Structures are given as C-alpha cells and as structure tokens.
Amino acid sequence: MSSILAGDDSGGKKPIMLLRESYKGSGAFTLLNMSDIMETITMIEHENLDIRTITMGISLFDCSDPDIGVACDNVYDKIARRAEKLVSTGNEIEKEYGIPIINKRIAVTPISMIAASCRSHDYARFAFALDRAAAAVGVNFIGGYTALVHKGFSCADRQFLSTIPEALAGTQRVCSSVNIGTTRAGINMDAVALLGRIIRRAAELTADQDCVAATKLVVFCNAPEDNPFMAGAFHGPGEPECVINVGVSGPGVVRAALAKAGDCDLTGIADIVKKTAFKITRVGQLVAVEASKRLGVDFGIVDLSLAPTPAVGDSVARILEEMGLEHCGAHGTTAALALLNDAVKKGGVMASSHVGGLSGAFIPVAEDEGMIESARCGALSIEKLEAMTAVCSVGLDMIAIPGDTPAEIISAIIADEAAIGMVNNKTTAVRLIPAIGKSEGDELSFGGLFGTGPVMKVNRCSPARFIARGGRIPAPLQSLKN
Amino acid sequence: MRAVITVIGKDRVGIMAHVSSICSENSVNIVDVTQSVLQEFFTMVMLVELPAGGIPCGELADKMNVLGKDMSLEIHVMHEDIFNSMHRI
Structure with missing residues (x-):
C-alpha cells in the first residue's frame, strides 16, 4: 500500500486519491506531503520561525480604589488570578505543536485610568505591583504603565507621566507607553515636550545599566489597543475583560x-x-x-x-x-x-x-x-x-x-x-x-x-x-x- | 489526536525499531510511515494516533528526544494540525 504521506524528497506531490477517500470523515487529518512536513521543520529548526509572543490582555477597570494601597493589591490579585496558567499553557502548546513560543506576556488597561481615582499621587506604586504580579506568573514583560493624552491631559495625567522614569528604573518587567497623537485629534505638543524630558530622565536613572529604562518606553501616534508586542502593549479601554x-x-x-x-x-x-x-x-x-x-x-x-x-x-x-x-x-x-x-x-x-x-x-x-x-x-x-x-x-x-x-x-x-x-x-x-x-x-x-x-x-x-x-x-x- | 514524528540523521541499524517500540510501549498506534535513505542520511516521517486519555503529546516528545540523543538523531513529535494549518487552506 502506498503511503498517505506521499511525495518524495525532491518536493514532488503525489496525492493518492483512493487513500484520501478512505480518510474522509476520520477527523481533521488531510493528506500530508513529506516535502511540506520537511519545509515546516526546516522553517522552525533553521530559519527561526516562531511565535514571538502570546500576550494576555487583562482589563483592570474593576481594580480602582481611592486608597492606592488597595488599588495596587487589586491589580496584583487580578493579574495573578487571570494569568495564573498563561505561561504553563504556552509551554504546553509549544511542546505539543513543536513550535517555539518565545514570550508570554501581559498587557493591562492603561494604569493612568485606574490611578486617576486614587487620593495619593504616588503612581509608581502601581508599577511595582505590576512588576511583582509579572514575576509571580512568570512573564518577562507586562505592558500598560500607559497614558492616552493625544488630545489633552486629564487631572492625573501630568503627574502620572512624571512618574514614568522612576517606575521604569525601579522595575524589571514593566513597560510604558504614551499616546500623544491621533489622526482624529491631532498631536498634543505639550505632551511631546514633556516626553523629551521623560525619556532623558529614564535613561539618566539607568545610566549604569546601559540606559535600559528608555528601552521600555514607547511614544505612540495612533496607538493600537490590541498590540501584543512590547514595549508598546496595553489593553485598550474598548477591549473585552480578558x-x-x-x-x-x-x-x-x-x-x-x-x-x-x-x-x-x-x-x-x-x-x-x-x-x-x-x-x-x-x-x-x-x-x-x-x-x-x-x-x-x-x-x-x-x-x-x-x-x-x-x-x-x-x-x-x-x-x-x-x-x-x-x-x-x-x-x-x-x-x-x-x-x-x-x-x-x-x-x-x-x-x-x-x-x-x-x-x-x-x-x-x-x-x-x-x-x-x-x-x-x-x-x-x-x-x-x-x-x-x-x-x-x-x-x-x-x-x-x-x-x-x-x-x-x-x-x-x-x-x-x-x-x-x-x-x-x-x-x-x-x-x-x-x-x-x-x-x-x-x-x-x-x-x-x-x-x-x-x-x-x-x-x-x-x-x-x-x-x-x-x-x-x-x-x-x-x-x-x- | 494524531501527531507526526519525524526522524532525521545518519542511517544505522534499528532506528525504526526503537521509534516503533516507544510507540508500542505507550499504546501509540502507527497509522502510516514513509522512510528513505539518501547517501547514508536517514529520514522518516511517521503519522501516529495517540490514544484518548493516554500519553500526552509532550511526554511522547520527551521520550523521543531521549532516544534522539542516545542515537544521535533529530526526532520531532508535532501535532498534525501545525502541518495542516500551514499547508492546507
């Protein structure tokens, strides 16, 4: 009997119709060709094909509280609960399908939105909570120390932006982004001026670590709300719960x-x-x-x-x-x-x-x-x-x-x-x-x-x-x- | 579920026997196999059916990896869906 994995090493395809018929209705299996299989394996083994990231977006809207300590605890608890199995599931899929999944990451609701209701302005505490939560669930980066200021600043936004250098310098895994313009709103040049200073400050605070804090800060125009890539990932306000x-x-x-x-x-x-x-x-x-x-x-x-x-x-x-x-x-x-x-x-x-x-x-x-x-x-x-x-x-x-x-x-x-x-x-x-x-x-x-x-x-x-x-x-x- | 086992390496006696025994010891049914030797280079693609509730795909991959190391072969065990999704519309 001929093989259903028909084909030869030179890439020729010989689908065998009879066998194809016999496999109809027996599940998801369709004719696989040896050269196709080898192509996939070559891509993964020798050409660096991989899944760059599985990013879980988590809404934190239900975590805000006037007491910043309570709000930070809420943030930590929710991330730890929601993303508990993210890394292990990613690893399982990686093993089962044989495709490397390089990063498992988390994006959260822009923290400026959660922090705005807090009485304290010590917003960097949220960054430390995010960092701890990311470490607890084993992800290498968590994005969302973010503000959307493309048309102007809300009352907490300026204060929030000023905490970014300290938040990035004091954490390992937290990423920050700021949206300063959109096609519909134009560009907030006050925010642009501020961010020049913030980027410099972030670099200065980590000058002994090759200015690494600045690598974790992205300034956007038309930021997407569902971007899985760091450092610019955040979970936009129009996104679902998780x-x-x-x-x-x-x-x-x-x-x-x-x-x-x-x-x-x-x-x-x-x-x-x-x-x-x-x-x-x-x-x-x-x-x-x-x-x-x-x-x-x-x-x-x-x-x-x-x-x-x-x-x-x-x-x-x-x-x-x-x-x-x-x-x-x-x-x-x-x-x-x-x-x-x-x-x-x-x-x-x-x-x-x-x-x-x-x-x-x-x-x-x-x-x-x-x-x-x-x-x-x-x-x-x-x-x-x-x-x-x-x-x-x-x-x-x-x-x-x-x-x-x-x-x-x-x-x-x-x-x-x-x-x-x-x-x-x-x-x-x-x-x-x-x-x-x-x-x-x-x-x-x-x-x-x-x-x-x-x-x-x-x-x-x-x-x-x-x-x-x-x-x-x-x-x-x-x-x-x- | 079905998985595809691929074996690549220098030809020697017993490659298929060893791979097949691991399958048999773990109640993994071999559905199809195709194999060739080109200039002492052995390649084999095997389609197997893993029993429901039996050995998970990841564990079978681990066992095959151990064998691969012992015999200096490159052995991959991958869910067949990855090939289906890449090469079939």
Missing part, C-alpha cells in the same frame, strides 16, 4: 524563501513573501485559537508582523538586502520595505480570522542584526529610518542617540514621527535611548531580545523654540488627498 493576542514572527523564513527564488522580478518577490506570510500567520492563528480555548479566554487578534531579533538569520534588514540592496539604508530601501510590508499583510490577512495590533514589518535598529551592521557602517541614518517608517510598522524603534542630545531634539524627533502617523492614518512610534555618557560611534548593549544599539548621529540644529510653543497640532484633513 483576551489573547498573538504576535508571529519569521523574517528568517521570508529571507530563506527569497534566497531560494533567485533572480525573479519584484512581482515574483511579492508573491513569495505573500505565500510565506500566509504560512507563518496560519501557525499564529492555530496557536492563538488553541491558547484561548485552553485558557477559557476570548481570542483577540493575530498581529501579522515580521519581528526581528538580534540573532543571525532573524533580521528584516537582511530580507531587504536579499531583494538586492547592498545595505539596508541604501536608496531603494523605502521601496523594498513598502513592498515587503504590503505583501506580509496581504498574505497574512487571509490566514487569520482576526487581524490587528501593529501588523507590519518592524525595524528596531538594536534588535535587528542586519540593521545594527548597517548603522555601524554608516549606511543607515535616522533620517532614512524616518522615511522607512512612512511605509511600515512601527516607527523609530530602539535607536540609541548621543547622551548629550537635548530634550527638545528628542521631542522634535517624536513630533516628526507622530506627524507621519497622523497624516498617513497609521501607527507610528518612537523608542529612543539617549546613551548617557556616550557619543556617536559608541554602543549600548542591552542583552537578550533588546540587542545592541550603535549610537547614531542626530541633527543638532535646535528645534527648541518650536517645541516650547506647546499647544496642539490640529488634526489633518481627511479628504483632498493629493
């Missing part, structure tokens, strides 16, 4: 597929990326549905992202180079990235029943081996990265800048990036790390997924007067689009 969101990854798989394709034209390249993204996303969908079923929690979204890591073979920059650029950052990079980003979405959308989050190719400099090299050799500049963010997710991400960069320049970089997001109706973000005591050419080393950041050159012309004006940049026109 939800599972999954972020996939696989730059190495895409690059390997392009390498195999050889000298095809760019239509062919887009096609290969789409097909590969489809396969990657299907794994994400499978894991997301399985995790939500086992945890008894709603399935939220799959985030269709190409998320790089500092590991060799897991780089978005190398995909662009595979398309034919000498270095990421060369002229042509923006076009190549636009093609890649669009094809990833086209391939992924059909593979998942709900798509959301950031969904696109990430370009975090310090977390991408190819980008690190491009930045080191001078091929990649902040200005080029800014152009790239107009066509991909997410923004100026994980970029080390000279330690003496004034706060108003940081604010102006945020304003530029937010303007791109606001006008183009997309999410943009800024995660800059002022390398205190270091200058261009030096490096910061964060270790793990955060990688190594070469300190990049910043334009020193002063935007001080522009930033000091404050106020709001009005929301852009949504018609007359030429």
Whole structure:
C-alpha cells in the first residue's frame, strides 16, 4: 500500500486519491506531503520561525480604589488570578505543536485610568505591583504603565507621566507607553515636550545599566489597543475583560524563501513573501485559537508582523538586502520595505480570522542584526529610518542617540514621527535611548531580545523654540488627498 | 489526536525499531510511515494516533528526544494540525 504521506524528497506531490477517500470523515487529518512536513521543520529548526509572543490582555477597570494601597493589591490579585496558567499553557502548546513560543506576556488597561481615582499621587506604586504580579506568573514583560493624552491631559495625567522614569528604573518587567497623537485629534505638543524630558530622565536613572529604562518606553501616534508586542502593549479601554493576542514572527523564513527564488522580478518577490506570510500567520492563528480555548479566554487578534531579533538569520534588514540592496539604508530601501510590508499583510490577512495590533514589518535598529551592521557602517541614518517608517510598522524603534542630545531634539524627533502617523492614518512610534555618557560611534548593549544599539548621529540644529510653543497640532484633513 | 514524528540523521541499524517500540510501549498506534535513505542520511516521517486519555503529546516528545540523543538523531513529535494549518487552506 502506498503511503498517505506521499511525495518524495525532491518536493514532488503525489496525492493518492483512493487513500484520501478512505480518510474522509476520520477527523481533521488531510493528506500530508513529506516535502511540506520537511519545509515546516526546516522553517522552525533553521530559519527561526516562531511565535514571538502570546500576550494576555487583562482589563483592570474593576481594580480602582481611592486608597492606592488597595488599588495596587487589586491589580496584583487580578493579574495573578487571570494569568495564573498563561505561561504553563504556552509551554504546553509549544511542546505539543513543536513550535517555539518565545514570550508570554501581559498587557493591562492603561494604569493612568485606574490611578486617576486614587487620593495619593504616588503612581509608581502601581508599577511595582505590576512588576511583582509579572514575576509571580512568570512573564518577562507586562505592558500598560500607559497614558492616552493625544488630545489633552486629564487631572492625573501630568503627574502620572512624571512618574514614568522612576517606575521604569525601579522595575524589571514593566513597560510604558504614551499616546500623544491621533489622526482624529491631532498631536498634543505639550505632551511631546514633556516626553523629551521623560525619556532623558529614564535613561539618566539607568545610566549604569546601559540606559535600559528608555528601552521600555514607547511614544505612540495612533496607538493600537490590541498590540501584543512590547514595549508598546496595553489593553485598550474598548477591549473585552480578558483576551489573547498573538504576535508571529519569521523574517528568517521570508529571507530563506527569497534566497531560494533567485533572480525573479519584484512581482515574483511579492508573491513569495505573500505565500510565506500566509504560512507563518496560519501557525499564529492555530496557536492563538488553541491558547484561548485552553485558557477559557476570548481570542483577540493575530498581529501579522515580521519581528526581528538580534540573532543571525532573524533580521528584516537582511530580507531587504536579499531583494538586492547592498545595505539596508541604501536608496531603494523605502521601496523594498513598502513592498515587503504590503505583501506580509496581504498574505497574512487571509490566514487569520482576526487581524490587528501593529501588523507590519518592524525595524528596531538594536534588535535587528542586519540593521545594527548597517548603522555601524554608516549606511543607515535616522533620517532614512524616518522615511522607512512612512511605509511600515512601527516607527523609530530602539535607536540609541548621543547622551548629550537635548530634550527638545528628542521631542522634535517624536513630533516628526507622530506627524507621519497622523497624516498617513497609521501607527507610528518612537523608542529612543539617549546613551548617557556616550557619543556617536559608541554602543549600548542591552542583552537578550533588546540587542545592541550603535549610537547614531542626530541633527543638532535646535528645534527648541518650536517645541516650547506647546499647544496642539490640529488634526489633518481627511479628504483632498493629493 | 494524531501527531507526526519525524526522524532525521545518519542511517544505522534499528532506528525504526526503537521509534516503533516507544510507540508500542505507550499504546501509540502507527497509522502510516514513509522512510528513505539518501547517501547514508536517514529520514522518516511517521503519522501516529495517540490514544484518548493516554500519553500526552509532550511526554511522547520527551521520550523521543531521549532516544534522539542516545542515537544521535533529530526526532520531532508535532501535532498534525501545525502541518495542516500551514499547508492546507
């Protein structure tokens, strides 16, 4: 009898109809092809295909209390209860399906919303409670020390923002984000001015640890409420009580597929990326549905992202180079990235029943081996990265800048990036790390997924007067689009 | 549930026998198997049925990993759904 795992090592497919008939109705099993099986295993073993994160979103709206001590206890208890089995379930799925699940994480309701009803303004206590809860359930990051101030500050927001440096410097696992603009509201330039100083302060407080606190702070325009990726994850106010969101990854798989394709034209390249993204996303969908079923929690979204890591073979920059650029950052990079980003979405959308989050190719400099090299050799500049963010997710991400960069320049970089997001109706973000005591050419080393950041050159012309004006940049026109 | 066991490594006597014995000892039924040897390189793909309430997939994977280490083989045990979802629409 012929094998139902029909096929041969050269990739030929020989489905045997009779056997197919005999397996009909016997469960989920359909014809598997040996070359397909080997392709999956190669992707996982040699091309770094993985599920980057299973992130549980937890609403904390029922945790607020005028007594900050009680509110913090409520927060801790709820997270510890809801996420008790998150890590063990993730590990079970990883083992059963043979697909690595790199991170299990938690996103919570923006803490500024929970903290607003407290009499005490010592909001950093919430960060310590989050940190303890994250440690108790075994997740490596918890996101949601967050404020949404795109149109203005509520009474607690300014105070809350001022606690961010201390909260990040005093915790290991807590991530913070601030939304300072949207397409509908415009950009809150008072918040932008404030955040330049906050980012500097966070870096200064952790200058002896390579300024690590700044790696855990993201400034958004058009922040998504269901993003599973850190450091920008939070559980938006429109989200359900508890939800599972999954972020996939696989730059190495895409690059390997392009390498195999050889000298095809760019239509062919887009096609290969789409097909590969489809396969990657299907794994994400499978894991997301399985995790939500086992945890008894709603399935939220799959985030269709190409998320790089500092590991060799897991780089978005190398995909662009595979398309034919000498270095990421060369002229042509923006076009190549636009093609890649669009094809990833086209391939992924059909593979998942709900798509959301950031969904696109990430370009975090310090977390991408190819980008690190491009930045080191001078091929990649902040200005080029800014152009790239107009066509991909997410923004100026994980970029080390000279330690003496004034706060108003940081604010102006945020304003530029937010303007791109606001006008183009997309999410943009800024995660800059002022390398205190270091200058261009030096490096910061964060270790793990955060990688190594070469300190990049910043334009020193002063935007001080522009930033000091404050106020709001009005929301852009949504018609007359030429 | 069904799982796919893949074995890759240098060919030697007894690979299939060892993998099959672990299956048999744990009441795991072999539904199908395909195997080839190319230039001393052994590859095998086995489709197995794990009994309801019997050995969990993760535990079978652990046992196969131990065997893989002993025999210098790369052995994976994976739920068949991962292949179905990637390669079938």
